[in-house]
Structure formats: C-alpha cells, structure tokens
Amino acid sequence: MSNTAAAAPSAVDTDRPRRAPIALQRVLATLVRREFWEHRALWVVPLVVCVLLLISAALTQIGSGGYSRMPFGPFNWDPRRLPPNLADAHTVGIALYGLRQWMIGIPLYIAATIVIFFYLLSALYDERKDRSILFWKSLPVSDGATVASKLLVALVILPLGTFAVALVTNLLYTLIWSLRTSLGWVGGPHFIWDTLAWLKVEGLMLAILVLWVLWYAPMAAYLVLISAWARRSVFLWALLPPIILAVVERVAFGTSHLGNMFIMRLSGIWTALGANYTTSAAFNGAQLNTYFGRVVYLPAVFDSMHWAELFADARLWLGVVVAAVFTYAAVRLRRLRDDT
Amino acid sequence: MTTVIEARGLSKSYGARRALDHVSFSVNPGRIVGLIGPNGAGKTTALKAVLGLTSFEGDLQVLGRDPRGERDELMRDVCFIADVAVLPKWLRVSQALDFVDGVHPRFDRSRAEGFLDRTDIRLNSRVRELSKGMVTQLHLALILAIDARLLVLDEPTLGLDLLYRRQFYDTLLNDYFNEERTILLTTHQVEEIENLLTDVLFINRGEVVLDSSVEAIAQKYIQVAAAPDQAARARQLKPLHEREVFGRTVMVFEGHSTAELAPFGDLRTPSIADLFVAKMQGAAV
Numbered sequence: 116m117s118n119t120a121a122a123a124p125s126a127v128d129t130d131r132p133r134r135a136p137i138a139l140q141r142v143l144a145t146l147v148r149r150e151f152w153e154h155r156a157l158w159v160v161p162l163v164v165c166v167l168l169l170i171s172a173a174l175t176q177i178g179s180g181g182y183s184r185m186p187f188g189p190f191n192w193d194p195r196r197l198p199p200n201l202a203d204a205h206t207v208g209i210a211l212y213g214l215r216q217w218m219i220g221i222p223l224y225i226a227a228t229i230v231i232f233f234y235l236l237s238a239l240y241d242e243r244k245d246r247s248i249l250f251w252k253s254l255p256v257s258d259g260a261t262v263a264s265k266l267l268v269a270l271v272i273l274p275l276g277t278f279a280v281a282l283v284t285n286l287l288y289t290l291i292w293s294l295r296t297s298l299g300w301v302g303g304p305h306f307i308w309d310t311l312a313w314l315k316v317e318g319l320m321l322a323i324l325v326l327w328v329l330w331y332a333p334m335a336a337y338l339v340l341i342s343a344w345a346r347r348s349v350f351l352w353a354l355l356p357p358i359i360l361a362v363v364e365r366v367a368f369g370t371s372h373l374g375n376m377f378i379m380r381l382s383g384i385w386t387a388l389g390a391n392y393t394t395s396a397a398f399n400g401a402q403l404n405t406y407f408g409r410v411v412y413l414p415a416v417f418d419s420m421h422w423a424e425l426f427a428d429a430r431l432w433l434g435v436v437v438a439a440v441f442t443y444a445a446v447r448l449r450r451l452r453d454d455t
Numbered sequence: 456m457t458t459v460i461e462a463r464g465l466s467k468s469y470g471a472r473r474a475l476d477h478v479s480f481s482v483n484p485g486r487i488v489g490l491i492g493p494n495g496a497g498k499t500t501a502l503k504a505v506l507g508l509t510s511f512e513g514d515l516q517v518l519g520r521d522p523r524g525e526r527d528e529l530m531r532d533v534c535f536i537a538d539v540a541v542l543p544k545w546l547r548v549s550q551a552l553d554f555v556d557g558v559h560p561r562f563d564r565s566r567a568e569g570f571l572d573r574t575d576i577r578l579n580s581r582v583r584e585l586s587k588g589m590v591t592q593l594h595l596a597l598i599l600a601i602d603a604r605l606l607v608l609d610e611p612t613l614g615l616d617l618l619y620r621r622q623f624y625d626t627l628l629n630d631y632f633n634e635e636r637t638i639l640l641t642t643h644q645v646e647e648i649e650n651l652l653t654d655v656l657f658i659n660r661g662e663v664v665l666d667s668s669v670e671a672i673a674q675k676y677i678q679v680a681a682a683p684d685q686a687a688r689a690r691q692l693k694p695l696h697e698r699e700v701f702g703r704t705v706m707v708f709e710g711h712s713t714a715e716l717a718p719f720g721d722l723r724t725p726s727i728a729d730l731f732v733a734k735m736q737g738a739a740v
Contacts, residue, residue: 136531137560145557152550153543247543250594252508253535256558257527450526453508454541 142256146264147272154237156230157268161277164226165284168219172291202403206412208307210403212289213316213413215306219288220281220320227277231269235338238265239449240349246454258449262339262442269335274328278321315414322417323384326425330384333434336441343448380434394420457519459484459605459637460505464513467500467661474500475511476661484604485634486668487651490641491731492658498641501658502609505639506535518604531560534603536594538610544583548576548593555597567600570630588619595623599631606631608640612647620644624651645728655727657734664734669727678725679706679716689719696733707733 151157202210239262242248251261292306338353345352361374385394401415425431460482467475474497482488492498503509507522507529515522520529542551548571556564571578574592582590591611598606606627612620628651632638642648655672657665667675681689686704690697692715694706707725708716716722725733 135560136528137558142558145554148557149550149554152547153545242543245543246537246541249508249535249537249541250543252526253506253530253533253537254555254558255527255530255560260527451510453503454537 136255139260142260143264143267146256146260147268150264150268154234157234157273160226160230161223161280164223165280168222168284169287169291172288173295200404202405204305205307207403207405207410208305209309209312209414210410210412212306212308213312214411216285216313216316217320217413219285223277223281223284227273231273231335232338235265235269235335236342236349236353238339239343239445240345243452243454248452249454259446262446262449265339266335266442270328270332274324278324281320282317312414315417319413319417319420322420322422326384326431329431329435332438333441334380336438336445340441340445340448343445343452394425458482459518460639461516462513465501465504465511465515466513467504467509467511473661475504477513478658478661478663480656480663480666482637482639484637486653487632487638488640488654488656489645489648489652489727490639490656490658491645491727493735496658497661498658499609502607502639502641506533506607532604533607534598534601534605535607536598536609536611538613542582542590542594544581546582548580549578551593551597559601561602563600563602567596570596570599588615591615591619591623595626599626604636606636606638608638610642611640612642612644620647624648645731646726649727652727657731659735672730673724675709676725676730677708677711677713677716678723678729679708679719679721681706681720685719696736
C-alpha cells in the first residue's frame, strides 16, 4: 500500500499524484488491531481463563467418587422416591456433556464482560488523559470510524472471540478428560459425545450470546459516550446519571419507572424476556429424570426455544436504537475533543 | 497558486478569556511560517483550529477545506507534531509503523524505516522505553514518510537537548521541505529557528501583531545601536522599543530609511527575537 513519497514533485498542487483513500475495511481492521495492542486484557484474560479451565480438567477430582459428588441436582438415594420415568444412561450422558459444555462457557463470558466494561469506559477517555488523542487525530481517521472500532471490538469481536475460545476450551477439556477416564484416573459420570447434541448446545449458546449482545448494546454505547464526555472520574460518571435520574423521578413523581427500566436492562435478557416467553417452558420441558435428580437436556432446549419471538422483542430493538443514538452522540463529542 | 491556509476573523473564547480575537492571516505554499507569541497568546488555539481540533467562529480554509467538519479528509494532506509525548506509551515502534501504514494513504513505510535505521530506535521498543529525543525522532520518522502538503509543529522540540533540536530542524529542512510543502510552527526558542523561517506571524492576546515575510522585515525594521549622545535625538523618531546594551541604546525602528537612521549609530536588521521583544513590550506599554 505504501508508495514512494514525493515520487513526482510537481509545481501545481492539483497535479500531485492522487492517492485513493484507504478502504474503510482496512482502516477498521487497523483500528481494531490497535485496540488489542493497547488493551492486552482483551485477549490475555480469555486465554488465562481458558488455561485455568484446562488445568482444572487435568487436575480436579470432580466426579471421581462417582455420581455422589455430582455438582448439580439434589440426590435421591431412596429408591422408593425415585421418579418413575428415569432417562436412560446414554441420554443422561449426553445431557451431562451439554451441561459441562455450558458451564465451561460461563467463566469465560463473565471474564469477558468485566474486561469489556473497563475497556469501554477507557475507550475514549485514556486517549485524552495521555494526550495521545493529538496523535490519533493527526491521522486521516474519522471520529466515526474510531468510535465504530471500539464498539466493534466490544460487541462483535470479543463476544465472538470468547465464543470461539469457549468452543475450543470445551473440546480440549473433553480431550483431557476422556484421556484421564480412559486411563482410569478418574471415574464418575460418563459424558457422552454426540455431535448433533454438541452442535445444538453450541447453537443455543451462540443464539443466546447474540441476544445478550443486542440487549446490552445500549449500555456499551452509553459507556463509550461517557468515556468521550467525562473529563475525570469516568467510572463515577458512568454510574451517576442513571442513579440521579431514578432518584429525581422518585422524589418528583413518586414513581420508579426509570429505576425499574435501568434494573431490567442491567439484570439481563433472561429476566426481561425469559419470564414473558416460552423460555422457561423450554428449559422446564427439557428436564430429564435421573436417580440423582433432574438434569436439563440442553439440545432439546435449543429445539423448543421460540427464537423468532425472542429476536422480535420490541425492547431488544428499542435498545439497539438507543445504542445508535448514544453512538452518534459519542462520535459528535469526540469530534470536539482534544487533549484538554 | 492557492493558499494553504486562509483565516478570516477567527475568534475563540474560553469563558471570558478571548484566545483568538478576529484573527486573519494567510499562508502560501512553500513557506515556513513561525507563529510566535508569549504564553497564552493564542498560538496553540490557532494551530488547533487549523487542525480541526477545536471549534471556533469565523472563516477558515485549510487546503480548501473547513477543518471543523472535514478533519479526517484534511489529515491526508496535513501532518502534525505536538510537543513531545503524544505518542502513547504502550505503542511499539513496529506498531506505530503498522498503524500509520494501515490508515494513511500517503505513508511510505520503507522511507520511515530508512529514517529509523539512522537512529538507535529498535522496532520492538515501546514508546515508554524511549528517551524524549528518541520519541521525537520516531514521530519525525513517521511524519517525514508521509507525503503531506502542510506540516504543523507545536513546540516540537520542547524539552529536547540542543543536539536533538538541531538534528530535528536539519532533518526537516533536508528531508522534508520543498517548494510545495508548507510548515507552520510555534516555538519558544525563536533564536534557533530564525534562519529557517520565511515568514513570521506574531500573535499576542489573541491578535495578530505582525504578519510579514522575513525579507520584508529587513526593509521595514531597522535596529540602531546608538551611542549615548545620539540616543535622545534618535528617540525623537519614535522607536518601537529600546534597551540598554553595554552602554549603547539599542533601538528598533519601524518604517524609517537607512539614510535617516545611519547618523545615530550602527544599523542592522533586528533579529526575529529582537523584533519579537520590541513588538511585545511595545504593545505592553
């Protein structure tokens, strides 16, 4: 892409060799790389969690004492109290595998959420604090592309990256664990691999991930907006406006619509969407009876979820609109910002 | 030839303080313009306006564009070095090259690497590991590899030792400047860049005090080192400024001929630093 500078000096400036601006995709790719250079936590933290999970796969004794130490479900040792319709061992094995697949994702997603929160808060704040904004703004990169790159990292690349890391971690975990069981080092529950079931659980997690990302998009854009706006104490500024708005409403009108709205948004998509839809039904309907308790058969959850209803929820898309407004405001603000 | 910068009635206030008060000036291609003024005179504000880093009132065209709304397009043709330490500390030298290469259509990476080869800077160093002088060298290497038309420098050598400062300006002249390129710079060390400048723009309290080419200064301003007995007579011609140096009165005159002033003592063209002092202290009286 680089050209020989001043290859053809000319007296009239309109004769200067015109160079096409660099394509937006390439600019964005460069900006995204930049984010990973600056915020190493973005890739270090998921990898560390991955390694910790794999170490636990190699060393922990979960389940080695047999089913009695299964981490989930109440135990039912009294045969008279066993439910009548016990699932067969093969199905239970597949269900347990799916649950472990799910559990391995959880610490990764929690870690990624924390990293993204702090990343977004510093996104447009640190560059003013260390004055590097003067360098970034001396280059032909629009404020829109800059803000877009931050949200691209937070809402697309890191979630999908975490999904990929979770997927790989699970496969490695399976490999390590089956090596241990085949060598007879651990006994315990039999996790049974079933490719279709595995795909369905991955699909379930991916679909839920997309829902979560859409749900939290306005909060992400809000954090970017605050990071462009605050001159100091960016963390405090992120918390204060919603709290103040809720308190003012409470004092002025005696109502708590705003407070409830913020809490609903914060508490996530399960509370907000799950209760009103068939989500809980999907989870409840996929329970297997085993002699150590009830176990959710996640592949069936994937089948019985009403995805269309979930993805068509108005609150979800209203949030996306709000996210777009916050993003636009952040771009406008950054245009006015320098190192002061 | 079109002007590089055309500013008319530029104003900007920070609260009650007017940083720029109806400032008008223009900069032509192939010039090296020194924007000179005391602290708080509005230099940096003027530069920021040119770079699209701040809002302002008035009319400003840089390379035919309004920097307020077209900063990113403008920056294809404009480069900028603020005083040291705007390169982020976490950035590696190789990453700086990758980044500029990835966003700047006029960046020539091999040229930048060529400049870096001449320094002690290693490609895998982080900015935080480099000395102040090396950071400036790095920034300069990036800028020199960009085929830009306007280079804006805001105190680029602040805090550097003499060797780095000298090298900075030498590199700028030898490897960057030509008749199509324009440099607009501010510095406190006026003496060091006197011989570099083609034009000066004095600014004080948000107003342009002097806007002149260096050749025109020689025609318009004369400095007289008057012997003590001549000082009183010379003073009748209303010098802009006077000061005592080794028993002689050094006066700066504006708009008088050499023939008029020759009887009072030795004549010379005031240095830009002398003229600056004369203009600023004259304004303060």
